[in-house]
Amino acid sequence: MSIDTVYLIYIILISGMEEEIMNGARIIVESLKKEGVDTVFCYTGGAVIKIFDELYKHGDGLKLIQPRHEQGGTHAADGYARSTGNPGVVIVTSGPGATNTITGIATAYMDSSPLVVLTGQVSSSLIGTDAFQESDVTGITMPITKANFLVKDVEDLAITIKKAFYIATTGRPGPVVIDIPGDIQKQEAEFNYPETISLQSYKPKDSGHPKQINSTVTLLEESKKPLVLSGGGVNLGNAMAEMNEFLDKTGIPVVHTLMGKGVNPSNDDQFFGFIGMHGTLYGNYAIRNSDLIIAVGVRFSDRIIGDAKTYGKNAKIIHIDIDPAEVGKNISVDLPIVGSAKSVLKELNSREIRLSISDWRSELVKYKEEYPLVYTPGKRIKPQNIIELARRYFPEDTIVATDVGQNQIWVAQHFRIRHPRSFLSSGGLGTMGYGLPAALGAAVGNPDKQILMFAGDGGFQMNMQELGIVRKYNLKVKMIILDNNYLGMVRQWQELLFDRRYSGTDMEFNPDFVKLAEVFNIRAVFLEDPEKVEAVIRDLAESEDSMLVHAAVDPEENVLPMVPAGKSLSEVITKL
Amino acid sequence: MNSDNGYTDHIVAVLVHNNPGVLSKVTSLVTRRGFNIDSISAGPTRQNDMFRLTIVVKGDDRSIEQIQKQLYKIIDVVKVVPINKNRMAGREICLIKVKASGKERHEMLQIISVFKANVVDVGTNGFIVEITGDSDKIDSFLALLEPHQIIDVARTGIVAMNRWDNPYN
Numbered sequence: 192m193s194i195d196t197v198y199l200i201y202i203i204l205i206s207g208m209e210e211e212i213m214n215g216a217r218i219i220v221e222s223l224k225k226e227g228v229d230t231v232f233c234y235t236g237g238a239v240i241k242i243f244d245e246l247y248k249h250g251d252g253l254k255l256i257q258p259r260h261e262q263g264g265t266h267a268a269d270g271y272a273r274s275t276g277n278p279g280v281v282i283v284t285s286g287p288g289a290t291n292t293i294t295g296i297a298t299a300y301m302d303s304s305p306l307v308v309l310t311g312q313v314s315s316s317l318i319g320t321d322a323f324q325e326s327d328v329t330g331i332t333m334p335i336t337k338a339n340f341l342v343k344d345v346e347d348l349a350i351t352i353k354k355a356f357y358i359a360t361t362g363r364p365g366p367v368v369i370d371i372p373g374d375i376q377k378q379e380a381e382f383n384y385p386e387t388i389s390l391q392s393y394k395p396k397d398s399g400h401p402k403q404i405n406s407t408v409t410l411l412e413e414s415k416k417p418l419v420l421s422g423g424g425v426n427l428g429n430a431m432a433e434m435n436e437f438l439d440k441t442g443i444p445v446v447h448t449l450m451g452k453g454v455n456p457s458n459d460d461q462f463f464g465f466i467g468m469h470g471t472l473y474g475n476y477a478i479r480n481s482d483l484i485i486a487v488g489v490r491f492s493d494r495i496i497g498d499a500k501t502y503g504k505n506a507k508i509i510h511i512d513i514d515p516a517e518v519g520k521n522i523s524v525d526l527p528i529v530g531s532a533k534s535v536l537k538e539l540n541s542r543e544i545r546l547s548i549s550d551w552r553s554e555l556v557k558y559k560e561e562y563p564l565v566y567t568p569g570k571r572i573k574p575q576n577i578i579e580l581a582r583r584y585f586p587e588d589t590i591v592a593t594d595v596g597q598n599q600i601w602v603a604q605h606f607r608i609r610h611p612r613s614f615l616s617s618g619g620l621g622t623m624g625y626g627l628p629a630a631l632g633a634a635v636g637n638p639d640k641q642i643l644m645f646a647g648d649g650g651f652q653m654n655m656q657e658l659g660i661v662r663k664y665n666l667k668v669k670m671i672i673l674d675n676n677y678l679g680m681v682r683q684w685q686e687l688l689f690d691r692r693y694s695g696t697d698m699e700f701n702p703d704f705v706k707l708a709e710v711f712n713i714r715a716v717f718l719e720d721p722e723k724v725e726a727v728i729r730d731l732a733e734s735e736d737s738m739l740v741h742a743a744v745d746p747e748e749n750v751l752p753m754v755p756a757g758k759s760l761s762e763v764i765t766k767l
Numbered sequence: 768m769n770s771d772n773g774y775t776d777h778i779v780a781v782l783v784h785n786n787p788g789v790l791s792k793v794t795s796l797v798t799r800r801g802f803n804i805d806s807i808s809a810g811p812t813r814q815n816d817m818f819r820l821t822i823v824v825k826g827d828d829r830s831i832e833q834i835q836k837q838l839y840k841i842i843d844v845v846k847v848v849p850i851n852k853n854r855m856a857g858r859e860i861c862l863i864k865v866k867a868s869g870k871e872r873h874e875m876l877q878i879i880s881v882f883k884a885n886v887v888d889v890g891t892n893g894f895i896v897e898i899t900g901d902s903d904k905i906d907s908f909l910a911l912l913e914p915h916q917i918i919d920v921a922r923t924g925i926v927a928m929n930r931w932d933n934p935y936n
Contacts, residue, residue: 333792334799338842341787358842392784392845516836519829 210381215345215371216241218382219309220249222352225384228280230254230635232268234261236284237324238311241376243282256635256664259656261288263628265295266654269304270615270629274590275636276429278305278359285311286324289370290331294622296366297335301619302450303427305364307355314374315343328370337365345378353388362395363514364427395513399530399538406526407485407509408542414483414507416551417443420466423450423618424488424512424532431455431611433536434487441544444555446474448489449603452614460556464564467495468754469600473559475752475760480554481506488512488532491521492619493756501759511535564604571745572721574598574673578605580725581643581671584732588613589641590633594626594650597679600750602645624653627670631657634666641669641732648674648701658711661737669731670739672704675746683749687767704741715739776805777831778850778857778927781820782812784843792841793820800837802826806924817845821926850927857927861905866893866916875915882908893918901925 213221219242223231231253235243246255258264261283268279279299283292289310299306313322329339338358340351348371355367411417425434431453438445438456446466447454456462466474478484484506489495491510496502499522507525510518511532518527528535566575578601591606592615593599599616608614615633617625630644651672661668682696708715718727718740731740753764783789790809797804805823812819826834835847850857867875868891879886879896882904888895893916898908902925909920 329788330791333788333795337840343787390842393842514840516833516840520833520836 210383212379213382214241214245214377214379215348216245216376217249218345218348218380219352219371219376220245220253221382222349222384223280224252226352226356228253228278230256230271231280231282232256232258232264232271232632233282234258234264234284234288236288236311238285238288238313238373239282239309239376241373242309242311254635256660258628259659260654261291262295262624263631263654263657265292265306265308266298266622266625266628267632267635267657268306269295269299269625270592270632271636272299272304272306272632273302273426273615273629274612274633276612277636278307278356279632281306281308283308283310284324285313285328286326288324289328290326293331293335294620294624296332296368298617298620298622298625299366300335300337302423302617303364304366305359306366307352307359308366308368310368310370311376312341312370312372315372316374318372328368332368335366336368337363339368339370341370342372342375345375345380348375348380349382349384350388353385354390357388357390358393362393363424396515396529397513397531397534399511399528399535403526403528404535404538404542407528407539408544410483410507410509410526411441411485411544411546414546415548416481416506417483417485417546417548418477418481418506419443419445420478420484420486420489421445421447421451421454422487422489423448425451426453426488426611428488428513428532429611430488430532430536433533433540436540437536440540441546442548442552443485443546444477444552446470446477448492448495449599449616449618451489452603452608453611455609460552463555463559465603468497468756469604469750469752470754470760471564471604472562472752472763472765473555475754475763476558476562477555478503479505479760483507483509485509486511487536490517493521496522497754498757498759501761566748566751568721569745570721572718572724572742573748574601574675574742574744575605576721577671577673577724577728577742577744578602578645580728581732582606584729585643585669586641589643590615590630590637592616592626592630592633592642592644594644594646595621595623596647596650596681597675597683597748597750598626598645598647598650598673600680601673604750623650626650628654628657630668630670631660631666634668635664638667642667644668644670646670646672647679648672648676648698648704649678651704652702655707658708658713662712666737668737669734670708670737671731672739672741673744674701674704674741675744675748676701677746679748680750682747683767686747686749687753687755687764704739708739708741713737713739715741718742775827776823776825776852778821778823778852778855778925779831779835779838780848780850780927781822781838781844782846782848783818783820783841784845785811785816785818786843789818789841789843790820792843793822793838796837796841797822797824797834800834801830802834806922808924808926810926821850821924823925848929851929854930854932855927856930857901857925858899859902859905859925860897860899860923861909862887862919862921863896863898863909863912863917864893864919865896865912866918868892871915875912878908878911884908
């Protein structure tokens with residue numbers, strides 16, 4: 192090899208190592224690639240046109256999903272994030288593009304779903320002048336994001352994106368917004384993406400304090416009636432395997448919150464389902480009679496505890512959570528452990544724990560047999576029946592997305608989920624219109640799994656425009672609309688508390704959902720006859736293509752049992 | 768400093784990175800969680816990009832603990848220190864523009880000297896007086912000036928530190 196050749200190779204190596212100069216928009220695209228992003232939910236507009244141009248030129252490897260409305264896009268990114276565990280990435284324009292994402296961001300914030308939302312902003316010189324499509328995005332999103340940034344210098348752009356992904360995905364996950372003015376997208380800087388990042392003021396804690404873990408073992412061994420309450424943190428923290436191992440090893444009975452669906456001990460006799468306002472009688476019985484509640488990754492929301500004064504009053508409470516602010520917020524805790532569910536459960540699994548709880552377990556099993564979850568069949572289709580049959584015919588690892596209201600709670604009660612990250616529902620914010628776009632986002636991220644959506648006739652119409660992307664991206668989703676011609680959950684409250692004055696809950700003049708699906712070229716079936724439910728649901732499960740079932744169900748069917756808001760779990764209503 | 772509703776004043780010192788919007792992030796969080804801010808003062812620290820805020824809020828003990836935890840969730844917040852009101856050094860500055868003419872001037876200068884306050888501006892019709900001290904001292908001083916015509920009052924809000932021999936340290 193001649194000296195010249197060696198020199199040439201040297202030059203090539205050096206130039207390869209040198210940081211490339213590029214514009215801000217390109218920096219965004221390259222940063223996303225460095226983060227391993229493969230899917231971006233994006234809707235263009237004046238303030239992000241430059242980013243879209245760079246996506247066009249250099250976006251190889253990035254799948255762009257364009258929703259029909261930015262709210263739908265944000266929910267889709269959320270559904271993608273919850274079902275895959277990867278952060279959901281959203282790019283939208285300034286002003287209305289950004290404000291349309293607000294409900295989606297707030298939904299993700301309440302349920303701790305990791306999103307990175309990039310919003311275009313008017314050029315720096317125009318900020319504060321009420322320019323066309325200007326809105327104060329960092330101001331508006333302040334209370335609904337884990338962090339937000341306004342990038343004022345192109346040199347800060349890459350590091351800000353790194354920070355955003357780091358903050359969104361670590362500790363208690365959550366949405367992060369980056370607002371990027373148009374001029375910053377055009378200015379040039381060296382692209383230098385940091386490999387790692389450390390923030391002085393943000394150091395999430397992973398492992399629980401050893402002393403607290405020792406005390407947990409002691410409390411467990413003293414307890415005669417321990418109960419595990421498994422929450423959303425177990426899904427978000429990828430700790431389901433550790434949770435199931437803990438349950439299998441100790442034999443402790445388990446109940447779960449709405450976000451905690453997926454917990455699956457080997458022995459079904461240990462499983463007591465969903466608790467809280469619409470929890471099973473046996474689940475809430477277990478909470479009321481337990482002497483030690485081990486709560487993992489829960490935030491004790493009002494829908495779970497009812498009346499804070501009487502909640503678990505016979506029990507000591509151990510609260511394991513990664514967010515110290517959740518410990519002691521809604522309920523006094525006897526033993527707090529701040530750490531990730533995965534790490535703390537792993538530690539507990541390594542300990543020898545001797546329990547004698549067979550009496551407690553048989554007490555709960557007996558109660559469960561005595562007071563099962565029931566509904567009464569009738570001349571009209573019962574929504575619970577559809578859900579049970581769907582459970583039977585859909586594969587076990589189906590990802591289920593719900594909307595909000597009665598449909599959501601019936602699914603929570605009757606559709607057992609046995610895998611982590613397989614139940615997508617707006618728990619904290621209770622966002623109607625979440626179900627369809629979340630299901631579509633899950634379909635984008637899980638092309639090999641069945642995706643099943645349940646929605647009511649009300650919520651479905653809040654984002655039904657997203658049917659438009661089923662064909663565009665060849666997504667496979669199975670949809671069931673439980674149509675009772677009412678905003679059913681509120682109607683149920685009106686029946687119970689307002690003497691049946693059905694004000695504002697009537698959904699007369701609903702569209703023909705079958706025709707609606709057909710204009711988007713999606714097969715649809717109308718279902719009214721209780722005799723035909725099984726055949727239709729089977730068809731839905733076996734269909735190779737997307738399909739929608741419009742089921743006209745009993746209009747005044749209620750979600751029971753029900754503990755009225757703020758009441759003690761013992762004040763349960765089982766009949767209206 | 769107990770008020771009628773059983774809530775007490777609490778003082779917290781908050782060390783923050785001086786990034787854009789950090790002050791509004793802190794105040795909006797405190798307000799959003801149901802507290803009223805009595806006073807807030809902010810100023811630079813010895814470290815380049817850090818600011819120290821001293822915030823006086825009303826709340827019960829349990830919720831004040833919650834506020835501290837919530838403040839830590841703001842990424843720019845580095846440290847939150849609760850200030851023990853019984854074991855602290857706390858100071859406030861107050862400027863008072865007050866009318867004083869003729870005989871009044873002499874009488875007022877006496878009060879000013881008793882309180883170790885300073886006259887920072889003299890006009891034909893009155894003074895601007897500066898007084899430094901804890902909030903009680905400033906309250907009493909203002910009460911004494913009340914019979915004269917006070918034109919304007921500017922208070923900084925308290926800045927405070929825990930004393931050396933304080934269990935919080």
